[in-house]
Amino acid sequence: MITESTDKRSDKIFHSSQREQQFTVISSKLTNKKLFNRNCVYMLNQMYDTRCDENCARVATDAWIVWNFHKDTQPKFDNDVLGLGVVFPVFRNVYRISLIKKNTQQFMKCDCLHYERNGIPCQHILLITNKIEDNMVKIQHWKVYGTHFGDNSEISAKLMEARSIQQNNESNGVPITPAMFTKIMSPIFG
Amino acid sequence: MGEHTIHSILDMFLLLMEYSFPNSEYSHDVNEFPQLFGQTTFNQYCLAIHVLDNNNMFTIREVEEMINKPNEEYVE
DSSP states (O other): OHHHHHHHHHHHHHHHHHHHTTOOOTTOOOTTGGGBOHHHHHHHHHHHHHGGGSEEEEEETTEEEEEOTTSOOOOOOTTOTTOGGGGOOOBOOEEEEEEEEETTEEEEEETTOHHHHHSSOOHHHHHHHOSOOGGGSOGGGBHHHHHHTTSSSHHHHHHHHHHHHHHHTTTTOEEEOHHHHHHHHSTTOO | OOHHHHHHHHHHHHHHHHHSOOOOOSOOOTTTOOEEETTOOHHHHHHHHHHHHTTTOOBHHHHHHHHHSOOTTTOO
16 A cells, blocks of 8 residues: 555656656756756756855956845744834845866865755855856756656666766765866956 | 775775865965955955954844944954
8 A cells, every 4th residue: 555655656656757857947048058958947947047146256266256245135923012023133144156176077165055955056056157057056956857868768877877976076076077167267367 | 895995985085076176265375365346345355354263153233333444453
């Protein structure tokens, strides 16, 4: 009985993953939007669009700081008779981004840890890269992950390999390609 | 795993670390950095460094006060 319900649930997830492959976010201008799930594309769009609100300074060859002192406002609470909302502490954050090199692979790591939590690069990193590359999004957000992971296909083997590489580099941040690395390091940026 | 193997792995690791970027803090080279991007001004940068030096412990209200009344403590 339990197995049967689990099977049903798995089938449902599999079918919804298959359906997901047919969908796309028409309004998005992201060139590789067809690779990722819709929720992921929405989040990527938001991150990319809000990146320009941030201030940025490069403080070393391999380090940047990013901040936005006008983003958050003091919260307003309903029925705040005692006026506690005024003293509610909300902190301003300045985030550090550093370039990490591990073997031949380069990574960008941001203090906000958005990538570590969600598998999607944050607006702070996108402000520097100005581009969303395929490998910057975790494999779990790819449309093919839901439909092909674990079957006997060649793509499944590739997905498993990619996931294991991802796990090995879990705390290093967002992986970037050598081309992106060269672009970031060149003084033309900005 | 033998002791020799462990040592050779450690050597390889140290070699790799040499080729890696160090975990740098901010403001290394005064002549070259900071490079400010977009609309960022030098005063904003100084304030950001001040906030960072204090481990992001300033509230919205405190930072707003600092923006309105720049303090000599962080503006160079």
